Amino acid sequence: xxxxxxxxxxxxxxxxxxxxxxxxxxxxxxxxxxxxxxxxxxxxxxxxxxxxxxxxxxxxxxxxxxxxxxxxxxxxxxxxxxxxxxxxxxxxxxxxxxxxxxxxxxxxxxxxxxxxxxxxxxxxxxxxxxxxxxxxxxxxxxxxxxxxxxxxxxxxxxxxxxxxxxxxxxxxxxxxxxxxxxxxxxxxxxxxxxxxxxxxx
Numbered sequence: 001x002x003x004x005x006x007x008x009x010x011x012x013x014x015x016x017x018x019x020x021x022x023x024x025x026x027x028x029x030x031x032x033x034x035x036x037x038x039x040x041x042x043x044x045x046x047x048x049x050x051x052x053x054x055x056x057x058x059x060x061x062x063x064x065x066x067x068x069x070x071x072x073x074x075x076x077x078x079x080x081x082x083x084x085x086x087x088x089x090x091x092x093x094x095x096x097x098x099x100x101x102x103x104x105x106x107x108x109x110x111x112x113x114x115x116x117x118x119x120x121x122x123x124x125x126x127x128x129x130x131x132x133x134x135x136x137x138x139x140x141x142x143x144x145x146x147x148x149x150x151x152x153x154x155x156x157x158x159x160x161x162x163x164x165x166x167x168x169x170x171x172x173x174x175x176x177x178x179x180x181x182x183x184x185x186x187x188x189x190x191x192x193x194x195x196x197x198x199x200x201x
Contacts, residue, residue: 004109010149032078036062041087078105088122
């Protein structure tokens with residue numbers, strides 16, 4: 001039975017790398033894979049899924065009003081892979097859940113659970129509710145604990161606590177942190193810059 005899968009993680013955990021590896025695995029067996037990503041993610045270019053390791057692939061794009069039934073109507077894929085799935089709407093998550101079970105095609109979504117304020121993204125909340133299979137892709141905080149939260153850092157290395165939920169291509173950067181560092185519990189939770197990378201101590 002095909003399912004709707006949600007592979008979630010904090011920032012910089014390798015979600016896109018994982019997605020591209022899954023695509024490669026399917027294609028190495030002659031399977032047709034459809035890659036989809038959010039239109040608003042234009043860090044590399046619109047319609048490109050890019051890993052920080054330097055690999056990338058073109059992809060179809062979805063916006064808030066995109067119907068996945070229409071988007072996928074011209075293909076008969078063996079698997080659908082969705083990057084930046086936190087930007088899906090509730091309607092789209094329901095549609096993908098129905099699509100997986102009606103067509104027998106697995107749909108694997110990759111994305112964040114929560115934003116820099118610790119608040120859920122709409123798509124992530126609905127994926128957590130409807131996905132048939134959940135997996136956390138693990139990464140670590142600078143303090144060596146498991147990171148499951150995200151923080152936003154400005155160009156001066158200061159933590160940003162308010163603002164728009166999504167900023168693409170802005171000066172602000174995102175870092176993955178453990179809950180302890182997210183809530184700044186403990187004697188030494190500070191922001192510093194090392195070789196142009198901002199980290200959390």
